[in-house]
Amino acid sequence: MGWTLSTEDLSKWVRQCFECPLVGQVKKNVLPGLEAFGGPAGLCVKLQTASNTGIPSTEVKARREHFGSNYVEPEPPETIWMMAWNALQDPCLIFLCFAALVSFLVGMAGPAGSLEWLEGVAILCAVGVVVTVSAVNDYxxxxxxxxxxxxxxxxxxxxxxxxxxxxxSTHDIVVGDVVLLSTGDMVCADGVVFDHNDLGLSEAMLTGESVIKRKGMFDIQDSDSDEAALKVGPALFAGTFVQEGEGRMIVLAVGQNTYQGLMEEKMKEDESEKSVLQKKLDDMTDLITKVGAGAGVLTVAVLLVRFALAFYQGACCKEAWDHSVHWVEALRFLVVGVTVFVVAVPEGLPLAVT
Structure with missing residues (x-):
């Protein structure tokens, strides 16, 4: 097909329309681009479309291949195994597994026939249930x-x-399509308005402002200051809603090439950056974790000192050192310290971030 406009040119012009809300910016950045297209009529000619006839249905596939699709493939979901692995990264669960291992070893080192090792197995089973339920629920x-x-x-x-x-379907929209808009409709792609009747849109999804934006060909008066806000603009953006009136739009950008698509891609790149609230909650969690770890270490130290004094004074379980007895007691102190840490770490605080 003989389309003389590229996806990049169309997407760039639409983006400039959004990023240039002042009269002076429009004169400098937006109008020259529209003039390069040959004005609204030139856009129709170069896109081989018209507001009253649209495009031939036989060109839909070729236009989709040339300008892109309006369907954005979602990212593949995490597998249930990956979700289970992520759930297992919780510090409390990690230390519970460690405590279970220590408890199991202590139980196995105990007297013959003792079932104390079941405590460690029970803890591991509990961790397995928590991880499984969390992964299945998230999936x-x-x-x-x-x-x-x-x-x-x-x-x-x-x-x-x-x-x-x-x-x-909105997924089948292609560049050059003529879309009819009426009150309540959501704009499915970026484009330029042609025929319209008191058309007003809400762009709150993109700007956060609740004011209605009037749409039509540029209405710039000689008396308008360059610092004044543009009263009427022709560009329509995907994700916005028609609040008043009706009109016809010729699609210029679809899918990831729309302003909304570009912003979503940028947000994905910035997802690794945490908000101020998240950083403060993480700092608080780290502080409490350190305090809990310190309390656990202090508890183990006190119990070991007490045990050493009792052994020195002969008030311990056996006067002579016995590996099967005294090391088991020392390991029990370690289990107590881990338990103190696990209880001290707040479980609900990290969840507040999500």
Missing amino acids: QKEQQFRALNAVKEDVSVTVIRDSKKTKV
Whole structure:
């Protein structure tokens, strides 16, 4: 096909429309780009479309291959095994496993026929139950969330193709499509408005502002200051909602090439950065963890000193050193210290972050 505009050119111009809300910025950055396209009429010619006839349905596949798809493939979900592994990274569970191992060894080193080793096995079983329930619960929530998202995103819109109105899925929208908009509709792609009747949109999803943005061809008066906010603009952005009026939009960017898609990609790159609240909660958790660890170490130290004094004074279980008795007692002190630490670490505080 003879399309003379690239995906990058169209996406860049739409992005400039969003990032240039002032009259002076529009004059400097946006209008030259529109003039390079040949104005609204030139856009139609270069995209081989028209507001009253749309595109031929036979070109949909070729346009999707050239300009991109409006369907963004979601990232593959974590496997249930990976979720179980992530659940096992909890410091409390790690130390519980350590305590279970110590308890098991102490029990095995005890008198013949003793069942004290069952305590360690019971702790490991409890950890296994916690990890399994957590992983299964997270996996089910992830599947339900994805199913709801798929239903929410796959809605029907009215377009003009082959000079006829037809209903298509938002996933099937391509660059050059003429989309009919009315009150309550969500804009499914980035584009430029042509025919319109008092069209007003809410861009709160992108800007956080609840004011209605009027849409139409640029309305810049000679008396307008360069620092004044643009009153009317032609660009429509994916994810925004029609609050008033109706109109027709010619699609210029779809999927990841929309302003919304670019922002989502940027947010994925910044996901590793934590918020101020998350950092403060992490610092508090680290502080309490250190205090708990210190309390555990102090407890073990006190018990060992007490044990040493009792042995020195002959008030211990046996006067002569017996590995099977005295080392078991020392290991019990270690179990007590680990227990103090596990109890001291707040379980609910890290969850507050999520």
